[in-house]
Amino acid sequence: MRRATSIFNHAPAICSVSAHSLVDEFTKFCYQRDLPRAMKAMEAMHRNRLSADAITYSELIKCCLVRGAVQQGRLVHEHVFSNGYEPKTFLINTLINMYVKFGLLDEARNLFDEMPDRNVVSWTTMISAYSNSNLNHKALEFLILMLREGVRPNMFTYSSVLRACDGLLNLRQLHGSIMKVGLESDVFVRSALIDTYSKLGAQHDALNVFNEMITGDLVVWNSIIGGFAQNSDGDEAVNLYKRMKRAGFVADQSTLTSVLRACTGLALLELGRQVHVHVLKYDQDLILNNALLDMYCKCGSLEDANLLFNRMMTEKDVISWSTMIAGLAQNGFSADALKLFESMKSKGPKPNYITILGVLFACSHAGLVNDGWYYFQSMKQHFGIDPGREHYGCIIDLLGRAGKLDEAVKLIHEMNHEPDAVTWRILLGACRVHKNVDLAIYAAKEILKLDPADAGTYILLANIYANSQKWEDAAEVRRKMGTRGVKKDPGCSWIEVSKQVHAFILGDNSHPRIEEIKRExxxxxxxxxxxGYVPDTNFVLQDLEGEQMEDSLQYHSEKLAIVFGLMSLPNQKTIHIRKNLRICGDCHIFAKLVAQLENRVIVIRDPIRYHHFRGGVCSCGDYW
DNA sequence: CTAGGGTTAG
Known part of the structure; x- marks a missing residue:
């Protein structure tokens, strides 16, 4: 514990000041948070073998903590142990906590190991430290050791250790123990339970824990809303948000961030705008503004996104920039995305893995082979980032779409990552664009090896075979699909009108105005x-992920949604539509013509890409 | 002295 450099190794000096006034002075400085004077006084006390009380020392430790004074903290530690006094458990706990907060887990652990009476706080401090450092195994191990020593965990312990659960089995076990001791009604424990179930994707359990709540606070609501938002169940997140408001809670930054994320997923631009009003009072909150920015990008309102991005002049981090760059790229504004990236390089934060993904995405969507290749080649050298599978994916896409299918295949085999289903799907997409049937079959087979539940790929494969009169192969694919129980989701489009979401599903006539819409x-x-419009039913390769062709093409869900938008939205208002499947070639032509003829801006977001139709052209440049 | 919620890609 002692160091050669320690002040305490010097011989005690003679001191004329009375013991009382020395300790009093020390106490005064501690409470005044005057660290230098307190340290000096402590030194003097030490020379006179004097000690203060534990509470005073803990004040001094707090003082070291807020100043980040590690060295002084160590001196306090030595002093407390130096006069032959045995510090009280709570003072040792404070010291352990100090080391934890300084990130010195080993020193905390040493103290913990050597202390005689470890109480629940000592254990909890260590457990919390481990779970905060993602040493989940250690946190759980300590819980077991603590139980073995007969120390009973309290709500602090449980809320800490819950965050260290990385398996459902562990979590359920822990949940059981919590119920047994009746601590599940503590708001901290409850929110930790909800959060941990959510993180493990067990939304059902999270909701159960939430619904059993009798009295809760805002954080518990935020946990459940955030859980659904992060698990892509925006509907439930929005419902809970409304419930929360009815229950009389006022949303804070965390709530609003989650609700915006839900809006982002569901393309609820109107609700997002409403939430924006509440965001205004937290306009210093970067996370919240980033979520708002992403919402505008992904809801296809680049005007709002740009406005916000420029207004956030003073505080933008790498996420803000990455969001905007990717947003521009996904919406088809690749040149703007690259321009923004250049300005980020000169006056923004250092780009990260995700930033580069957005940049490469922009290149691949605009067919900028040279730029994309350059950024890809130089990313390691310029930004210290090794290309990941996703970066390779962008370049495979870039080469493939540009018609360099051979080079794309070559890259797949050369990259130092195992190709996954996404990689092959990218290649398949390129085959679709360039109508390369043989390679498409190869890619499709690779996809099905890795993802046997991919309905779109079965259908595509069957259609390719059928188109080449290979009836037996086609039947075989269909049969496999049947035996594996793979079903294709029906095409579905959503449009938000007057704060109401209207869903149009292929083959479903349940919309109250469906007859009128079909007539229109x-x-x-x-x-x-x-x-000059000619309905195009010959899109065999287009049927990759689009809606089925055999069904009446004219009632594809996005067509119904577009017409409903024309019927129910004011003339100058942009029609925003979200789809669950890729848009087909016919609907793409249809939308371009409608945009021109009706003088409307139409934005359709499919699972991969955004299409802004304006005056007869689409922002994707017919390249999707 | 110990505890809970939010942002970019996939």
Whole structure:
């Protein structure tokens, strides 16, 4: 414990000051948070073999903590143990906590190991330290050791150790123990339970824990709302948010961030705008602003996103920049994305893994082979980032879409990552664009090896075979699909009108105005055909992830949603639609013509890409 | 002296 450099190794000096006034002075400095004077006084006390009381020392330790004074903290530690006094458990706990907060886990652990009477706080401090450092195994191990020593965990212990649970089995066991001792009604424990179940994807259990709550606080609500938002169940997150408001709680930064994330997932631009109003009072909150920025990008409102991004002039971090760059790229504004990246390089934060992904994404979507290749080649050298599978994916996409299919395949085999289903799907997408049937079959087979539940790929494969008159192969694929119980989701489009989400599902007539909409659609198609529209049913390779062709093409869900948008939104208002499947070639042509003929901006977001239709053209440049 | 909630890609 002692060091050669320690002040305490000097011989005690003679001191004329009375013991009382020395200790009093020390106490005064501690409470005044005057660290230098307190340290001097402590030195003097030490020379006179004097000690103060434990509470005073703990004040001094707090003082060291807020100043980040590690060295002084160590001196206090030595002093407390130096006069032959045995410090009280609570003072040792304070010291352990100090080391933990300084990130010196080993020193905390040494103290912990050597202390005589470890109480629940000592154990909890260590458990919390381990779980905060992601040493989950150690945290759980300590819980077991503590129980073995007969120390009973309290709510502090449980809320700490819960965060260290990385398996459902552990979690359920722990949940059981918590119920047994009746600590589940503690708000900290409850929110930790909800959060941990959510992190492990067990939303059902999280919701049960939430619903059993009689009295809770905002954090518990935030846990459950955040849990659903992060598990891509935006509907439930939004419902809970409304419930929370009815229960009389006022949303804070955390709530709003989660609700915005839910809006992002569901493309709820109107609700997002409403939330924006509440965000204004937290306009210093970077995380919240980043979530807002992402919402505008992913809801296809680049005007709002740009406005916000420029307003956030003073405080933008790497996430803000990455979000904006990726947002521009996904919406088809690749040149702007690259321009922004250049300005980030000169006056923004250091780009990270995700930033580069956005940049490469921008290149691949605009067919900028040279730029993409350059950024890819130089990312390690310029930013110290090794290309990951996703970066390779972008470049495979870039080469493939540009028609360099051979080079794309070569890269797949050369990269130092195992290709996964996503990699092959990218190649398949390129085959679709360039109508390379043989390679498409190869890629599709690779996908199905890795992801046997991918309905779109079975259908594509069957269609390719059917198209080449290979009826037996086609039947075999369909049969496999049947035996594996793989079903294709029906095409579905959503549109938000007057704070209400309207869903259009292929083959489903449950929308109250469906007949009227279909009549309007038929008339619109007639009108478009007079200016040259020809419904295109020959998109075999297009059927990759698009809606089925055999069903009436004219009632594809996005067409119904577009017509409903024309019918129910004011003339100048952009029509925003979200789809669950890729848009098909026919609907793409249809949307371009409608945008032109009706003088409307139409934004359709499919699972991969955004299409901004304006005056007869699409922001994707017909390249998707 | 010890405890809970939020942001970019996939």
């Amino acid at each position: 659609l038929s008339q619109l198609i007639q009108k478009l055909m007079r200016v």
